[in-house]
Amino acid sequence: MVAEMTSKERVLAMLNRKQVDRIPAITGSTMVKEYIEKSGGSWPDYHSNAEMMVNTAGLMHTDAGLDNVVVPFGMFIESHALGLDVKMGRIDIQPSVRSFFSKPEEVKYDNFLEDKYVKTTLDAIKLAKEKFPDAAITAFLVAPVTLAGDLMGAENLSMLSIKCLQKEKQMQKMKEWISVALEINKIYARACIEAGADALYYSDASASPNLVMPEFYYEIGVPAEKELGDFVHSLGCPWELHICGDTTPIVEGMSATGANCLSVEQAVNMSEVTKIAGEVPVVGNLTPLLMVEGTEEQITGAVRKALDGGAKGSMLGCGTPPLSTSDRLKTWVKAVADWSAEKL
C-alpha cells in the first residue's frame, strides 16, 4: 500500500516507473470552454495572458481533479514565434498554423524566446508552479517531426517521408528540416524547464503512420525524438511522447526514444501496445468525444478498459475537446480512482 501522494508526486512516480497510490489522470491540451468562461477568461486573450491561461488550466486540476496543469493551449506557439501565419480559432476551436516555409534556410529563430506566446507559456509555467505546487506542471510542446511538418507544410512532410527513403538527395533535405526543428525544440525545452516545468508533454502528431511512412519514423523520427528527449533528460526533466492515429506499427520505435511515457490514441488496442512497449508506461486511449457527449457508463467503461489493458496513466487519446463538460471530466477522474481502489 502506497501512502497518499500529491498529484505531482503521483505523475512523477508514474513517469519514473515507481508505485503510485492511484493511477494518475492526466491531460494534454486543456482549452475547455466551460472553464474559460468560469474563470473569466476571454478569447483570444487567454492565449497571451498568463494569468487567464493558468486560471483556466488550473480548473482542470482543482475542479475536475486531474493531476497535471498543462499550458499552453495549442500547437501553434512555435510556428507563430517563427513568423508563420496563425489563425486564432474561436473559443471552441484551437488556433491553427496557416503557412509554411519553402526551405530550411528561411527559418529564423534568433528571437524565438521574445515571441509573446512563448513568453506567455513561460510566465504561465512560473505562475502555475506558484499557484498549484501540488500538481505536475506540464508544458505542451510540438515534437520535432511535427514541427518540421509545420515548417515545410504537412503535405510536403508526408510526401518527403517516402521520397527520402528512396533518394539520398531527398534524405538530405529531410535531415536539414529536422535539424532546424530540433534546434528550436531545444531552445524552447530549456526555457520551459528553467521556468519550472515538472514534465514536458510532446505531441508528435505528424509522426503518425496516418501521415508518414512507418519506416521513415524509425529512420528519422525515432533518432530525432531521442535526441530531443536525451537533451530534456540532461536538464533533469521527464518527458511524455504523444503520437496520433493507429500507432501500433511504431510503438516499438516510440519505446526506443527514451520517453518516460507514451501517449496513444483510441485507434489502438491498449493491451496490444502495452505488450509491445514493455517497461515503458503507456497512457491515453480514451475517446476524447466522451468528454463532450459520453454517458457515465460509457466514460467509466472506457476508463476501465484502458486500465485493464495495462495503461499506467489515464488520459484522453487526443487533446481535451473544448466543449468538454466539467461533470464528464469529474466522472472520468472518479472512474480512475474507483478502478485504482479496486485493483491497485
Place this chain on the structure above:
Amino acid sequence: MEDLPEEVQGLIEELDEAAEDEDLDKIEDLTQKLLKTGVDLEAITLKKLSFLVMEGEEEMAQGWTRVAIQVGLDPFKTLIEGLAEGMNLIGKKYEQGEAFVPQLLIASSAMYSGMDLLEPYLKREKGHTSKPVTVVIGTVEGDVHDIGKSLVKTLLSANGFNCVDLGNDVPASKFIEAAKENRATAISMSTLMTTTMAEMPRVIKMLKEEGIRDKVMVMVGGAPVTTEYASQVGADVSPHDAASAATWLKSSVNDFPPECERWN
C-alpha cells in the same frame, strides 16, 4: 512487359530514363523508334501510366503522358485507363492496408502531373462524356487539414466525378451555397480533429433548414469520424477511407434521382 521483344524492352527502359531526366527530345525520338517496331504502343503506354502513377513516379508519368499525346492516344482513354487507373490501384492497396498515405499523395501528384499535360487535349474533344456528377468537398470550419480531403477529391476525380473543392476551414454556409450553385449530388465533409466534428451536424442542419437535405447525399469522414457518428448526425455515410468514398458514391448515384429531377 516481360513478353515483349528485347529490343522493345530496351527502348522502354531508355524512355523511362529520358522521362525521369525530363529530356523531351529524347522522349520524342524514342517514341518514334518504338512506333517503328510495330508493337502495340497504346497498350504499353496505358499499362506504364497506371503503373507509374501507382508508384508515384511523377516525372516518368509525365514523360509517358507525352508519349500518349505524341502517338495520338485518345486523351480520355489515357486519363481513365492510364493515369486514373493507377490512382485506383494504389487506392485499393490503401483500402486493404497495403499502402500508406504518403504513397497515395505521391501517386496523386503523378496523376495530376500527367493530367496537366492532357488538359488542353481533353478540352478539345467535345461530346465525349455526359455531364459529370458534382460533389462539393471541403474540410470543416476550424480545421486546416487538407490531406484527407484532397485524397478523397483525387479518388473521386479519378472515378469521373466533378469535384468543387472548397478547401479547408470552410464555414457551414459555404457548403450550402456551393451545393445550390453547382446543383450538387453530394457533399463531402472532412475533419481530422475531434474539436471540429461538431461542424458536420451544423452543415446538415443548415441543409434541412434550406429544404435541400434530400437533394444531396452527405458523406462525412476523417480520423475521428465513425459510422455511428455519421448516422447520429444524419449523414448518409462515413466511408472508411478515400477509396471507399469513391466506391460508395459510384454505386449510390445509380439509385439516386438524377440532377434535373432533384434540383428542378
